[in-house]
Amino acid sequence: xxxxDRSRLPEVSADPRFTFxxxxxxxxxNGLRVCSVEHHSVPVIxxxxxxxxxxxxxxxxxxxxAALVADMADEGTGTxxxxxxxxxxxxxxxxxxxxxxxxxxxxxxxxxTRFASRGASLLADMVTRPRLMESDFAxxxxxxxxxxxxxxxxxxxxxxxxFLRLVYxxxxxxxxxIGTDAGLRRVTPDDVVxxxxxxxxxxxxxxxxxxxxxxxxxxxxxxxxxxxxxxxxADAIGRLASEVEPIGTPVTRLAVxxxxxxxxxxxxxxxxxxxxxTPEYPALLxxxxxxxxxxxxxxxxxxxxxxxxxYGARTSFDWRRGISPFALQTSVHTASTADAIADSLxxxxxxRGTRPPTAEEMSLAKASLTRGYPRGFExxxxxxxxxxxxxxxxxxxxxxxxxxxxxxAVTNADVVDAAARYLDPLRLTTLIVGDYSAISESLRSLxxxxxxxxxxxx
Amino acid sequence: xxxxxxxxxxxxxxxGNGLDVIVHEDRHIPIVAVNxxxxxxxxxxxxxxxxxxxxxxxxMFEGSEHYNAGYFPPLQQAGALLNGSTNADRTNYWEVVPTxxxxxxxxxxxxxxxxLLPALTRERFETQRDVVLNERRQxxxxxxxxxxxxxxxxxxxxxxxxxxxxxxxxxxxxxxxQLEDVQEFFRTYYHPANASLVLAGDLDTExxxxxxxxxxxxxxxxIRPKAVVNGAExxxxxxxxxxxxxxxxxxYLAWHSPAMFAGGDAEMDLLGDLLxxxxxxxxxxxxxxxxxxxxxxxGYQSSREIGSFFLLVxxxxxxxxxxxxxxxIDDELRRVVTEGPTVDEIDRxxxxxxxxxxxxxxxxxxxxxxxxxxxxxxVLQGNPxxxxxxxxxxxxxxxxxxxxxxxxxxxLDRRVVISVIPRRQHALALEGSTAVSVS
Numbered sequence: 001x002x003x004x005d006r007s008r009l010p011e012v013s014a015d016p017r018f019t020f021x022x023x024x025x026x027x028x029x030n031g032l033r034v035c036s037v038e039h040h041s042v043p044v045i046x047x048x049x050x051x052x053x054x055x056x057x058x059x060x061x062x063x064x065x066a067a068l069v070a071d072m073a074d075e076g077t078g079t080x081x082x083x084x085x086x087x088x089x090x091x092x093x094x095x096x097x098x099x100x101x102x103x104x105x106x107x108x109x110x111x112x113t114r115f116a117s118r119g120a121s122l123l124a125d126m127v128t129r130p131r132l133m134e135s136d137f138a139x140x141x142x143x144x145x146x147x148x149x150x151x152x153x154x155x156x157x158x159x160x161x162x163f164l165r166l167v168y169x170x171x172x173x174x175x176x177x178i179g180t181d182a183g184l185r186r187v188t189p190d191d192v193v194x195x196x197x198x199x200x201x202x203x204x205x206x207x208x209x210x211x212x213x214x215x216x217x218x219x220x221x222x223x224x225x226x227x228x229x230x231x232x233x234a235d236a237i238g239r240l241a242s243e244v245e246p247i248g249t250p251v252t253r254l255a256v257x258x259x260x261x262x263x264x265x266x267x268x269x270x271x272x273x274x275x276x277x278t279p280e281y282p283a284l285l286x287x288x289x290x291x292x293x294x295x296x297x298x299x300x301x302x303x304x305x306x307x308x309x310x311y312g313a314r315t316s317f318d319w320r321r322g323i324s325p326f327a328l329q330t331s332v333h334t335a336s337t338a339d340a341i342a343d344s345l346x347x348x349x350x351x352r353g354t355r356p357p358t359a360e361e362m363s364l365a366k367a368s369l370t371r372g373y374p375r376g377f378e379x380x381x382x383x384x385x386x387x388x389x390x391x392x393x394x395x396x397x398x399x400x401x402x403x404x405x406x407x408x409a410v411t412n413a414d415v416v417d418a419a420a421r422y423l424d425p426l427r428l429t430t431l432i433v434g435d436y437s438a439i440s441e442s443l444r445s446l447x448x449x450x451x452x453x454x455x456x457x458x
Numbered sequence: 459x460x461x462x463x464x465x466x467x468x469x470x471x472x473x474g475n476g477l478d479v480i481v482h483e484d485r486h487i488p489i490v491a492v493n494x495x496x497x498x499x500x501x502x503x504x505x506x507x508x509x510x511x512x513x514x515x516x517x518m519f520e521g522s523e524h525y526n527a528g529y530f531p532p533l534q535q536a537g538a539l540l541n542g543s544t545n546a547d548r549t550n551y552w553e554v555v556p557t558x559x560x561x562x563x564x565x566x567x568x569x570x571x572x573x574l575l576p577a578l579t580r581e582r583f584e585t586q587r588d589v590v591l592n593e594r595r596q597x598x599x600x601x602x603x604x605x606x607x608x609x610x611x612x613x614x615x616x617x618x619x620x621x622x623x624x625x626x627x628x629x630x631x632x633x634x635x636q637l638e639d640v641q642e643f644f645r646t647y648y649h650p651a652n653a654s655l656v657l658a659g660d661l662d663t664e665x666x667x668x669x670x671x672x673x674x675x676x677x678x679x680x681i682r683p684k685a686v687v688n689g690a691e692x693x694x695x696x697x698x699x700x701x702x703x704x705x706x707x708x709x710y711l712a713w714h715s716p717a718m719f720a721g722g723d724a725e726m727d728l729l730g731d732l733l734x735x736x737x738x739x740x741x742x743x744x745x746x747x748x749x750x751x752x753x754x755x756x757g758y759q760s761s762r763e764i765g766s767f768f769l770l771v772x773x774x775x776x777x778x779x780x781x782x783x784x785x786x787i788d789d790e791l792r793r794v795v796t797e798g799p800t801v802d803e804i805d806r807x808x809x810x811x812x813x814x815x816x817x818x819x820x821x822x823x824x825x826x827x828x829x830x831x832x833x834x835x836x837v838l839q840g841n842p843x844x845x846x847x848x849x850x851x852x853x854x855x856x857x858x859x860x861x862x863x864x865x866x867x868x869x870l871d872r873r874v875v876i877s878v879i880p881r882r883q884h885a886l887a888l889e890g891s892t893a894v895s896v897s
Contacts, residue, residue, distance in 0.1 A: 004672050006524040006569065010561035012536045016488030016660070041486040042819050083747065086737035090806045093813020112813055139750060146753045146775060149705045153602040263599040264592070296530045305528070308588030311596050331596045333588075364535050371537020371556050378487050379820040 031203025045211025056241025064179015120225035172241035242322030265434030270327030289365035476651030491823025501620035509627015523573035554823035649680030725863035798861030
């Protein structure tokens with residue numbers, strides 16, 4: 001064995017070939033779209049049923065309804081009580097999860113392939129034939145109200161909810177899925193039944209089936225379990241959140257939610273940007289990687305590795321079908337609050353042109369986005385989630401193959417253009433959830449005007 | 459229920475310098491997982507120096523002699539995902555890289571094992587000390603119920619027992635750390651004889667061993683540190699009350715329980731499931747579903763190398779007291795001790811365990827991936843091939859063995875019970891609780 005050379009790093013050889021999974025599309029007679037993907041590493045199968053209503057479909061004044069309805073799916077179905085459903089899921093070792101997003105709700109169930117048909121039929125029962133009983137409703141709503149009450153003490157949750165409200169103004173996207181105390185209290189059992197009847201419509205839903213079976217067997221699982229789901233022909237609920245134009249924020253501002261004697265200040269700095277389907281998505285992805293999307297990004301290197309203000313800082317787009325927020329988020333030592341905000345604002349402003357990405361930063365951002373891409377296709381659940389994402393945003397089947405070349409084609413000028421267009425230092429909302437009395441003096445140095453004090457937005 | 463044959467095959471060899479190398483082939487995706495465990499954690503610290511092992515983990519990402527800059531950029535340039543973590547018993551580091559970047563990952567990982575200290579400056583050390591203090595503020599001090607596990611650890615173990623402090627350490631100790639202490643720590647614990655390397659994924663076994671020898675073979679061996687031995691026993695029920703920035707009171711009940719992989723450990727794990735995991739579990743059904751007395755219930759066996767603890771947690775629903783909740787929990791504990799669980803409950807818990815063993819075979823890298831599991835079995839059990847035997851422990855559990863475990867390890871009169879209450883509302887705590895504060 002020869003000793004290795006420590007005078008220089010080994011080069012990375014050519015990227016290995018990777019074949020992205022093929023998606024086969026079907027449509028059942030009731031209009032349900034089915035996407036099947038074979039995945040043969042381990043005898044495991046994942047089903048994701050995507051319903052095209054999320055928290056953005058909450059009726060005005062009833063914030064939290066969509067998530068409450070989704071939560072009630074496993075509270076009893078046609079023949080099974082809530083406890084029997086839970087028992088049945090345990091017996092097949094099912095990993096069941098519900099994700100309520102702004103535009104869609106996804107019910108996912110992963111189980112061993114030998115339990116595939118049992119898993120599929122349980123999922124179908126829960127989604128299409130939930131009991132929605134009044135007594136279960138009262139219990140589940142109370143649990144969610146109590147949880148909301150607890151969230152008031154969680155600085156990051158307070159920051160998330162308040163930030164959405166500030167950047168969207170009055171808008172269907174302006175709240176987290178769990179909703180608000182007032183909204184949940186107004187919900188009635190009839191609202192739950194009505195919402196389910198309209199939102200859970202086979203012809204507007206998509207089922208993704210991914211696992212260790214051939215396409216025709218995956219399709220058979222889908223047909224057997226979901227073929228009997230009758231289409232009601234109901235129209236989508238009201239106006240789609242993604243089509244409601246937000247008013248947005250005209251000027252920069254500073255907002256504070258008081259958290260007495262807090263050890264840290266939870267920060268959100270951002271504004272609304274654009275839609276997930278923008279053609280500039282690859283440029284924004286690279287821009288975000290340089291600015292705050294990875295460990296070696298400018299924001300994290302500055303705030304964590306150089307200054308030691310925080311355990312970590314990052315930037316991200318909270319993507320939706322409609323206009324989506326961009327935000328820098330971090331939690332910093334109370335004494336460093338103003339300094340951390342000043343550094344953050346500088347980084348956001350500079351990437352727009354004063355300090356465009358260097359060749360090295362561009363190369364690092366692209367490499368980390370593209371070379372690691374195949375890693376996201378290791379488990380059935382990962383693959384199913386990727387396909388669900390494509391379905392949500394209406395992306396083409398060629399999306400996986402095109403991702404790497406599209407990111408690699410992004411130029412330095414593309415990034416600066418995208419940053420100049422979608423980052424605007426003059427419109428940033430800076431939100432602090434922290435100990436106001438300890439920091440109020442230092443905030444003046446930021447020249448962001450007088451801070452507006454807000455209650456926790458629950 | 460039919461048994462599924464599930465296994466995690468591997469090859470293990472030990473290099474001349476004492477480094478264990480374990481290889482597992484999985485060619486589904488063109489990625490390779492590199493996973494290194496050092497058999498050192500916060501249990502190797504001593505009072506006054508707590509938080510050391512974890513701070514040290516941060517320094518492993520700051521550069522080493524031959525690549526004297528951040529650890530992340532050359533690996534992210536190669537498309538890697540990477541991270542590390544520290545707990546009471548071990549510190550792990552991992553990269554998942556495209557097959558094309560295996561050399562680079564091994565070069566970087568071996569350089570910090572063999573050549574860290576020349577790159578370790580006072581400035582880097584001091585910055586990471588601040589980062590860790592902020593991690594402590596974010597994950598513990600500024601989080602509801604965030605400090606209770608510190609109070610619990612201190613109550614479960616005597617002050618000289620290394621499980622009496624948490625891995626994050628005390629803020630005072632972290633501030634007092636010196637660069638010289640760090641250097642000594644590295645020499646004692648970070649060498650091949652105290653480490654274990656797993657390569658898993660898209661590579662040939664023989665080539666993997668050649669690579670391991672090439673990159674790690676030259677690193678000088680060290681003296682394997684002596685195992686930490688320390689016993690602890692609870693003789694009474696200790697009731698404590700902790701104030702916190704919370705809306706609703708919550709109760710924590712904790713017992714000593716068998717060490718990881720010791721007899722009774724799997725039983726306690728299953729008891730955690732059937733008492734407090736999921737809607738059909740006994741405590742959830744009673745407290746949350748039927749009586750609506752609690753907002754949530756959780757419970758688990760926290761398995762550790764020299765002694766575990768078993769924990770039950772419940773948050774009182776508005777209008778209900780911790781006293782009511784605790785009384786119901788005790789009723790259920792008495793019932794499981796006198797009657798044992800039903801066969802049906804055990805079947806369900808074992809079915810879940812079996813499925814989860816299968817799910818654990820889905821990823822080669824990262825926390826909990828196959829490479830991490832092989833290292834866990836090798837370092838903590840001395841046998842990387844323990845996967846199948848581990849599952850057998852669950853399949854062999856019986857009504858009698860679960861009942862015996864509950865009787866032996868969940869006595870109502872020898873445990874720690876902590877009431878966490880909203881500020882200045884001591885009346886909400888269990889009767890006879892002593893105030894405790896942690897910082």
